[in-house]
Amino acid sequence: MSYQLFYWDGLQGRGEFVRLAFEDAGVPYVDVVRESEADGKGMPAMMKLLEGDGLPSGALPPFAPPFLKDGDLLLSHVANILFYLGPKLGLSPESEAERLAANGLQLTIADLVTEVHDTHHPIASELFYEDQKAEAKIRAADFIQNRMPKFLGYFERVLEMNASGAPYVFSERATYVDLSLFQIVEGLTYAFPSAMRRSEQAYPRLKALHSAVSERPNLKVYRASGRRIPFNEGGIFRHYPELDAGP
Amino acid sequence: MSYQLFYWDGLQGRGEFVRLAFEDAGVPYVDVVRESEADGKGMPAMMKLLEGDGLPSGALPPFAPPFLKDGDLLLSHVANILFYLGPKLGLSPESEAERLAANGLQLTIADLVTEVHDTHHPIASELFYEDQKAEAKIRAADFIQNRMPKFLGYFERVLEMNASGAPYVFSERATYVDLSLFQIVEGLTYAFPSAMRRSEQAYPRLKALHSAVSERPNLKVYRASGRRIPFNEGGIFRHYPELDAGP
Numbered sequence: 205m206s207y208q209l210f211y212w213d214g215l216q217g218r219g220e221f222v223r224l225a226f227e228d229a230g231v232p233y234v235d236v237v238r239e240s241e242a243d244g245k246g247m248p249a250m251m252k253l254l255e256g257d258g259l260p261s262g263a264l265p266p267f268a269p270p271f272l273k274d275g276d277l278l279l280s281h282v283a284n285i286l287f288y289l290g291p292k293l294g295l296s297p298e299s300e301a302e303r304l305a306a307n308g309l310q311l312t313i314a315d316l317v318t319e320v321h322d323t324h325h326p327i328a329s330e331l332f333y334e335d336q337k338a339e340a341k342i343r344a345a346d347f348i349q350n351r352m353p354k355f356l357g358y359f360e361r362v363l364e365m366n367a368s369g370a371p372y373v374f375s376e377r378a379t380y381v382d383l384s385l386f387q388i389v390e391g392l393t394y395a396f397p398s399a400m401r402r403s404e405q406a407y408p409r410l411k412a413l414h415s416a417v418s419e420r421p422n423l424k425v426y427r428a429s430g431r432r433i434p435f436n437e438g439g440i441f442r443h444y445p446e447l448d449a450g451p
Numbered sequence: 452m453s454y455q456l457f458y459w460d461g462l463q464g465r466g467e468f469v470r471l472a473f474e475d476a477g478v479p480y481v482d483v484v485r486e487s488e489a490d491g492k493g494m495p496a497m498m499k500l501l502e503g504d505g506l507p508s509g510a511l512p513p514f515a516p517p518f519l520k521d522g523d524l525l526l527s528h529v530a531n532i533l534f535y536l537g538p539k540l541g542l543s544p545e546s547e548a549e550r551l552a553a554n555g556l557q558l559t560i561a562d563l564v565t566e567v568h569d570t571h572h573p574i575a576s577e578l579f580y581e582d583q584k585a586e587a588k589i590r591a592a593d594f595i596q597n598r599m600p601k602f603l604g605y606f607e608r609v610l611e612m613n614a615s616g617a618p619y620v621f622s623e624r625a626t627y628v629d630l631s632l633f634q635i636v637e638g639l640t641y642a643f644p645s646a647m648r649r650s651e652q653a654y655p656r657l658k659a660l661h662s663a664v665s666e667r668p669n670l671k672v673y674r675a676s677g678r679r680i681p682f683n684e685g686g687i688f689r690h691y692p693e694l695d696a697g698p
Contacts, residue, residue, distance in 0.1 A: 256608065262548065262549075263552070264552050264555075264609050264612065264620075265605075265608065265609070267555075267559040267562075268559075276548070277548050277551065279555055280558075280559075281554070281555050281559070283530075283558065284551060284554045284555050284558060287554075288551060301509065301510070304524065304526045304531060304535055305510070305511050305525075307526075307528070307531045307534075308513065308514075308527040308531050309511070311527075311528040311530065311561075312514040312515075312527075314558075315514075318562070322573075326574060326586070326590070327573060327586065327589050327590050327593065328589070328590065328593040329598075330593065330597055339573070339574065342574050343574050343575065346574065346577065346578075350575070351576075358512075358514050361512065362511050362512070365503075365511065373511075
């Protein structure tokens with residue numbers, strides 16, 4: 205039975221970090237919500253599991269998408285899913301020490317993703333962007349001035365520590381962390397093109413990682429396919445020009 | 452050599468979730484920043500590692516505290532640290548499926564902790580609370596009305612699924628997730644006493660978990676000791692009466 209990924213349709217969002225791993229590995233998966241309700245999939249299949257209905261024996265309901273079903277195993281949160289899938293997809297580093305380091309990096313990426321989300325929703329997820337636009341402007345300016353350089357500078361420093369010359373975090377082997385960093389650069393460039401252009405010089409290693417991952421054959425096919433949903437203003441990375449102005 | 456925990460002194464913060472696990476297990480650890488600089492510990496020891504100076508061979512610098520050093524292993528993020536320590540401290544569930552479920556729950560707890568932090572810092576971590584008080588009031592009201600019930604209701608539902616009658620998540624065995632949920636109830640009760648009093652009836656299982664963990668002998672000793680830093684307005688859970696008013 206195939207891996208089943210459950211995530212909202214119509215946006216890349218947090219699910220995209222998992223999709224990139226499956227696609228790069230060339231391992232089949234079902235993107236359940238994007239499949240037909242007539243086949244027992246689609247949104248109702250996800251809502252059922254979120255409500256605790258039809259869970260595999262012993263499994264707990266997830267708090268929120270994305271979550272993964274692999275036979276009787278149900279697990280949630282991007283970092284947890286990738287920690288589990290990484291070795292099966294050939295996208296984890298080899299040693300336990302490096303796997304724990306990869307998990308730590310992925311959790312730092314998760315924190316960055318939350319901060320990106322909060323640039324357009326600093327007050328309440330439930331409210332529209334338009335209802336928190338003034339606060340979003342202040343938060344986005346702080347993000348561009350302080351937080352984004354802190355995170356990107358950190359990842360740059362981590363990449364510099366790879367003495368192998370490869371454009372990845374762990375020696376010569378591409379891992380799910382590299383795919384996620386690619387997605388971070390993609391997303392930030394979509395959301396904050398001016399801010400990213402101004403800071404481009406500061407992150408040569410991240411730029412090299414982004415180019416290297418772009419060229420990975422399976423991902424080229426994926427990104428040219430209909431499976432890759434374009435960035436849009438329903439996702440985490442949203443382009444609102446007024447938030448890209450900077451401080 | 453003892454486990455070395457690195458976290459800010461003077462506040463419980465995210466480090467407390469790791470301290471509770473060590474203390475409950477009765478396993479010695481060094482709370483490095485709270486030890487003497489003259490012995491090579493204290494704040495300079497933490498800053499050195501954060502700057503990538505003196506890292507064990509092959510280790511990556513952490514993005515932020517808390518982080519743990521166990522011999523040559525360095526790992527960061529609460530959930531990652533507890534996932535690693537859990538089996539060694541006898542505080543993980545038995546099966547792989549349950550360990551992944553525990554990790555998912557701990558990551559949901561991490562998201563809740565971030566949202567609690569953002570009730571008093573919705574605009575910028577770098578700014579004082581006083582400089583974002585108006586926004587904090589709106590965000591805290593939304594937290595009390597929407598987010599807190601969503602998270603606590605979810606944990607209550609998870610606890611209800613334990614058919615063993617024990618007040619923990621996984622059958623009769625207390626795990627680090629239970630200790631963290633205890634800390635969540637403690638912290639929310641400190642930060643939002645009125646809101647928690649109003650909603651008390653809704654979460655009988657969480658209340659029972661909180662009582663059961665309170666009675667664990669090693670934690671009673673810990674909480675009566677000077678090692679347990681009292682809640683204060685430097686931490687994640689802060690009591691500002693104006694944020695506890697609710698919507």
